[in-house]
Amino acid sequence: ASVKIMREEDMDPAKKERWVDFIGNPRQRRAALKMIIDIASFVRDESGKVLKDGSSTPASGESLVLIISCNEVGRILGRGGETIRRMEDDSRARIEIDKGEGRLTVSGRPEAMARAREMILAEVSHCKSADGTILKDENNPLRSGTGGAPMPGGKSSGDGGSSPFKVWVLGKEAGKVIGRGGETVREIMQRTGADINVERSENRDAGHAERLIQIHGTKTQIEEAFPMIVKDVTFARTEFGVAKSEGMQPHEADEALRMRGPGGSAAPLAPMMPWLP
Numbered sequence: 001a002s003v004k005i006m007r008e009e010d011m012d013p014a015k016k017e018r019w020v021d022f023i024g025n026p027r028q029r030r031a032a033l034k035m036i037i038d039i040a041s042f043v044r045d046e047s048g049k050v051l052k053d054g055s056s057t058p059a060s061g062e063s064l065v066l067i068i069s070c071n072e073v074g075r076i077l078g079r080g081g082e083t084i085r086r087m088e089d090d091s092r093a094r095i096e097i098d099k100g101e102g103r104l105t106v107s108g109r110p111e112a113m114a115r116a117r118e119m120i121l122a123e124v125s126h127c128k129s130a131d132g133t134i135l136k137d138e139n140n141p142l143r144s145g146t147g148g149a150p151m152p153g154g155k156s157s158g159d160g161g162s163s164p165f166k167v168w169v170l171g172k173e174a175g176k177v178i179g180r181g182g183e184t185v186r187e188i189m190q191r192t193g194a195d196i197n198v199e200r201s202e203n204r205d206a207g208h209a210e211r212l213i214q215i216h217g218t219k220t221q222i223e224e225a226f227p228m229i230v231k232d233v234t235f236a237r238t239e240f241g242v243a244k245s246e247g248m249q250p251h252e253a254d255e256a257l258r259m260r261g262p263g264g265s266a267a268p269l270a271p272m273m274p275w276l277p
Contacts, residue, residue: 019046071178092108
């Protein structure tokens, strides 16, 4: 039989599966399938039936479920699925991601799952188990399973108590901040060292036109992240007032960003009513 294999660059990094198409008579296709099953650790047919799952623990078939912020799914995937493939190679566990819910399912031998869990926790700022137990929370290290030890990026329990800088953008433009698969917000965090949490759309009040973005980090990290967050949106406000809007002249926009950004000197304004288009 002849074989056609899906290109790796066309693969969905969340599923990490590639199709293999056998061309030939039934006997040739059966022989080719047997050879694939012998060398691969996971195989399923086009109907979804699993033909082989060598990553599962034979004795119990148990898996580990971790819940992370949807904004941080990109940290686990990496560019083109690079990070998750490295985690699987290093841990020998299988990691599946539900990008819509931030749900990670880790399967494999106990030691492989433990190693994968450790690697996942090193990449995210917040993680909980399926039963709701907080395993890591950089914004409140005393709640974390790590007990306030220093977190990746140099943060410690002493840093976690500072208040985040809050920015509101239009709900319809939040995707510009997040990017495809969380790529944009992940890049901002990597470049500045700040932690950024974007409010999930289902957490907003009905009819509310804005979404809250919270920036955690040192003063310098926050000041570097803020202009990167508002660069591609048409409207942004902070607790100091409107920092960017379409009606502003260039000099007004520069002044507003300077005065109402994290390094500004404007006094906080009274809470604003939700902005409506």
